[in-house]
Structures are given as structure tokens and as C-alpha cells.
Amino acid sequence: MSQPQSPKLIVIVLDGLRYDTARRCLGYMEHLVEQGEAVCYQVKSELPSLSRPLYEVLLTGTPAYANGITTNHIVRLSQEQSVFHLAAAAGLRTAAAAYHWVSELYNSAPFHPLRDRHQHDESKPIQHGAFYFEDHYPDSHLFADAEYLRTAHDPHFLYIHSMNIDDAGHKFGGESKGYDGSVRMADGILAMLVPTWLSEGYRVIVTSDHGMDANGQHGGTANEERLVPLYIVGDRIIPLKEGQTLGQLNVAPLMCRCLGLEPSPVMTVQHNPSFPLSRNTWLGEIDDEG
Template sequence: MPKVILVIMDGTGYDAAVTQCGYLEGAVELGRARRWKMQTATPSLSGPMYETMHTGLWPHEHGITSNESMRASERPNVFSLSRAAGKVTAAVAQEYYHRLYVDRPWDRLRSIEHHDTDTDIQHARFYSMEGYGAINAVAPAEIDLCAQVTLLAERHAPDYLLLHSCSADTLGHTYGGDSAQYRYQVWMIDNALSRAIPTWLELGYEVMVTADHGMNAERHHGGMEPIMREVPFYYFGAASGPDAGELLSQLGLAATILNRLGVAPASEMRPAFL
């Protein structure tokens, strides 16, 4: 069975990706990847969407309905089901993922590097972005995040490996989703992926690239506007998938990842699309 790397470009809406991500769009144009439009669940907020993407459930169902209600996941998810099936899991992600899928207290001086085969995320490099704002975005360099993913892939050979980048979301909240700063940061993620994805493919991974939500010009998301709910889904892999014009549901992502890993999805998860 293939191994999967999922890249979440936090805060990157569909139109921003299609207009700014020259590497990803070039791969689509050459037939080396496929791209669909995906609609998120709501409220289109980061914490609820992280759990939705990994459980296949609407926030009203899994219970995390705001960033302020973050807690450990209580439902079957991609990490827990993969680990139960004997797969290895890993992540390079912001600390919300530690709260969700690592059953250990967060230690700000030690938890950024994590190795514990008894937790649902078994190997990880976490970051906090503590105190980010207009003066300092506190965002890790995109190529450094990609490097950490590559090192985890080479050292631990995880079957499921998550890369979560917060920088576009941060710049969107600071300057707005119609700003030069936001668009440039979306491109910066694409630029780093252009150097990393070929290596990940050589290591035997399928690569999926998507976002948790978009960003409007008022520096906001969480509601029902299409710019908040429409995100891209890029796929580098062997599965055929639906027609290019079909609108995908974000709720099908969890089952899709598990299908590609050869792990049975939970019965409560929405249907896979690959």
C-alpha cells in the first residue's frame, strides 16, 4: 500500500492557490497531479477543521466547534486508526495537533520534538507560534518545515505524515486575504513544495495538498462565504478520483487517506473520494 503525506496550507483559499501556486498548477497542467475544488465544513475555523479533516465528521458531531474549545480528539481519526492498524504516524504541525492527537501534557520547552509509539501521533516536530502578530509573524520558514518532514520520512518511514503550515493564515489575519503579503506567502509555500514534493515522491509517498479554510479581505474566516469555504485539493498519486469538475467535500478526506493506506475507515466517516 502507498504511504501518504498530507500538506495543509492553513488559510489558503481555492482562488489564492490557483493563482499563486505555480508549481502545483504546473504539475496539474502537465498531468503529474490532479486538482479539485473542495468545500469545507463549518464553522470554517482552524481547530474544528483539523478535527473534521481527520475524523470525517462535522464539527457539530465531533464537538470541537471553535478554536476556544480545543481538546483531545474523542472520535476515531486518521492517526488513531492508522496506529491501531500497525501503521506509523508522524507530523510537522502547530501545537493544536498536539492537543488533538497526543495524549500528553504540552510542555513548551520539550514537546516540540516528540517520539512516543504509544500516542496517536508517534513522531513529530511541533511549533507554537506564540505571540504572533503584525510586528512578528513567528512563522517557521516553509523550506524548514519541508526539511523536517523529509527527515521524519527518512528516519522513521511513517505511513501517514502530516505537514501543517500556518503562515498564509497568519499573513491573512494580519493583512487580509486580498493583500500582497498574503498572496506572496501562498506562493512561498508553493515554492518550498516545489523542492520537497519530488523528493517525497521518490521516497514512495503519495502527496495530497489542501487547506483547512480560506480567508476574506477583512482578515477573517469562520462563516459561510465561498472565499472562506472553497479550498484546493491537489493529488500526486495513482488513484483516478472523480471528474475534475466535481466539488469534493472536506468530510471525505479522512476516509480517503485511510483508503490509500489500506486501513478501514470508521463507520461514521463520510465516504472517500479516491
């Protein structure tokens, strides 16, 4: 008798993408929502609304005061159990095409461009990695890196983290033509790749770490800096009540559930007591038959 296939998940983090711009400019993703093939939730990021702390939030489900990654300037390995750690420990294959700070959190720190650009080590949490180190590294190249990793190594968990939206936001502001254009470019790439991923049995999550204000800044408490989208494609999940906003600490345990993993205890109890993961909550209502 053949063994059932392990779940496969692709997570895309579009760095610096605010919620309102996503709903207005991600035409392909919104097409999937209109057709009932995807859902989109509003997520409120943790504080501080900075990149490296929120990479840790997204992948460990722990807040900055607990995990110690409180600023972009802290360069060290995470001390938490990330989704990469949990997946690798369960015998799943992991891969990431991402900014080098992701490597510094989960594989090795500090990052050395000549040594660490490409990584293949099955003893690491991220077993196969393509890491870039310039904010203007083209998203088109980044997604090509990801597709190489996917087709060459067949990961169960593939993490794709692009930087062009954030880069445009800092250069031109979060309400600029340049910012909108970078979001639309990312949507075009997703429109080419998501159908293939779905046809090959992947679940797909598209989200962001933080938003961007009109002055090209983030890190504070304004909605423009904190509200981000969470698209889930390929699963039927009980909708939230209109106007309800999710906390970002719920994203890591959601990834775990999509991969068939038990979230770590700190994900489910210590830091998410108001949103416990159980079969009675929306995060546990993934329909594995559909």
C-alpha cells in the same frame, strides 16, 4: 517471497489557503495538473470555518456538532478515531510536523512548549512529532522538520501543517501582496520536495482547512472563507463533473484509502451518506498499479 510494501502518504495542509489563490499562485502544483501528474478539486470546508474545528474534520471525517470541537478555544483530546489512530492501530508508522493544536487533539492536552515540542512515543497516535507554537514559525523550518521526521523515522503517514499563509492573511488580508507572497513561498518549497517524495513512492495530498477573506477573517460562510483546494499527486482518479464541489468530510476517508485502511464507520456511513466510500465512487478509484 518478499512482502508488499505498505502504502505511504504525505498530507500537506497549507493553513488558510483559499481555492482561487491556490489555482493562481501555486505554479508548481498547477504544472503537475497541466501535465496530468496531479488533479485539483474544489472543496467546501465545514462550518465553522475555523482552524481547530477543521483540523478535527480533516483527520476524523466528522462534523463539529458531532465531534464537539466547535471553536478554536476548546483544548482537549479528540474523542474520535482519527487517521492517526487508524494507521497506528494497523501497524503503520505515523509522524507529524504541525501546529501544536494538532498535538492537543491527538497526543496530549494542554500543550507544554518545553515538554511537547518534540515527541517520540510509539504508543501515541502521532508516534513522532515536531510541533511549533508560534504562527510566524517559518514554513521553511517546518518543512525541514518534516523532512527530518521522514528520513529519520520512515513514516507511512506523514502530516505536514504550515501556518505562514494563514498568518499573512490575518496580517494583510486574503487579497494582499503579502498573502500571495506566502502562497508562492510555499509552492517553491513544494517544488523542491514533492519530486523526492514521489520518487520514493509516496502519494501526496495538498489541501487547506479554510480560506481567508479580504479583511483577513474566516469562520463564516463566504466562499472566500470556505472554498479550498485539494491536490492529489501520484494517482489517477476519475475526474469529477465540471463545477462539482467536494465536501470536506470526504478528505479523511480519502487519506485512509490512500493508506490501505478501512475508514472508520462514522466516516463512511454516519456523516457521509451522500458520498459513500465504495469501489464505485471516485474515492475508491485510486489506481494502485500506477
